[in-house]
Amino acid sequence: MTAFDSFPLGRPAFVTNILDRAAHLRGSDEKLFALEGHRDARAYVVHRDSLVVKQDAGGPRVLLTIDEALKYGANPGTIFLGLRDGAAVFGMGISAASVEKLLTRDDVAVTELRGMAMQGAVPPEQLSAIAMAKSMVSWHQRHGYCANCGTRTAMKEGGWKRDCPSCKAEHFPRTDPVVIMLVTSGEKCLLGRQKQFPAGMWSCLAGFVEAAETIEDAVRREIFEESGICCTDVNYYMTQPWPYPSSLMIGCTARATTEDIIVDHMELEDARWFDRAEATLMIKREHPDGLAGPHPFAIAHHLLGRWLHEGPDAPA
Numbered sequence: 001m002t003a004f005d006s007f008p009l010g011r012p013a014f015v016t017n018i019l020d021r022a023a024h025l026r027g028s029d030e031k032l033f034a035l036e037g038h039r040d041a042r043a044y045v046v047h048r049d050s051l052v053v054k055q056d057a058g059g060p061r062v063l064l065t066i067d068e069a070l071k072y073g074a075n076p077g078t079i080f081l082g083l084r085d086g087a088a089v090f091g092m093g094i095s096a097a098s099v100e101k102l103l104t105r106d107d108v109a110v111t112e113l114r115g116m117a118m119q120g121a122v123p124p125e126q127l128s129a130i131a132m133a134k135s136m137v138s139w140h141q142r143h144g145y146c147a148n149c150g151t152r153t154a155m156k157e158g159g160w161k162r163d164c165p166s167c168k169a170e171h172f173p174r175t176d177p178v179v180i181m182l183v184t185s186g187e188k189c190l191l192g193r194q195k196q197f198p199a200g201m202w203s204c205l206a207g208f209v210e211a212a213e214t215i216e217d218a219v220r221r222e223i224f225e226e227s228g229i230c231c232t233d234v235n236y237y238m239t240q241p242w243p244y245p246s247s248l249m250i251g252c253t254a255r256a257t258t259e260d261i262i263v264d265h266m267e268l269e270d271a272r273w274f275d276r277a278e279a280t281l282m283i284k285r286e287h288p289d290g291l292a293g294p295h296p297f298a299i300a301h302h303l304l305g306r307w308l309h310e311g312p313d314a315p316a
């Protein structure tokens with residue numbers, strides 16, 4: 001049995017968080033210091049899109065002790081992600097130079113997160129916490145200076161804020177909303193291909209929500225811009241945090257009111273209608289021409305899978 005024998009498969013990646021965020025602790029440096037010094041404290045060490053993984057005799061381990069993290073060269077500034085069974089879990093960044101040194105070791109790997117998620121190499125319940133660490137480390141690395149006055153800012157509240165000592169502006173980690181939608185017309189669904197997709201892969205269309213825009217308007221606008229299709233009856237399905245670097249994918253469905261496709265080739269390589277039989281072969285990875293649907297770790301797989309299961313007349 002393969003991952004594609006049933007669909008939709010379980011839940012998408014990054015949606016089940018094992019951590020209690022324990023936000024009430026963020027304001028106390030004293031409590032955070034004590035939690036970090038406790039022997040049960042652990043850290044995810046993140047470098048760009050990769051994670052430092054300890055290779056134990058029993059298999060790979062993604063949660064490092066604080067001592068291990070510092071010994072490997074992780075930056076000392078810890079970001080408090082939350083509590084797991086009462087013990088604190090932190091996110092830590094690491095420099096490219098330290099990663100270079102780790103690559104010479106047999107007992108440590110630096111592994112790309114997306115690959116680990118797709119291969120099931122990380123316990124699924126840990127993926128969301130790792131996504132938190134990745135997004136937060138990335139935000140701190142990119143927002144070291146005040147956007148208001150240019151002064152170096154300081155990490156506060158366990159990493160959930162940066163303060164400017166000069167103009168007193170407060171800066172908070174951002175999450176960027178993205179709509180991703182399955183558009184259907186009776187027995188057909190609209191899928192697109194981006195140039196960077198693997199050969200043969202098709203998925204739902206998606207795009208960033210713009211300033212002062214509703215989710216519904218963003219869905220209709222993105223679909224029209226990328227494919228020339230007009231649609232209506234926009235409905236929310238579910239969301240998926242997407243730590244590249246810090247998006248929230250808002251999964252929606254919509255019903256097309258037109259069928260003639262005009263592809264925006266700046267955005268997409270191609271877009272076309274697929275009937276239910278062909279989309280089923282694609283999502284099960286059984287298409288005779290090698291066409292494939294989105295991977296089960298992505299929300300697009302679940303949008304498509306639900307439609308294939310429930311049919312075009314299912315209630316929204």
Ligand SMILES: [Zn+2]
Binds near residue numbers: 147148149150151166
């Ligand atoms: Zn400032």
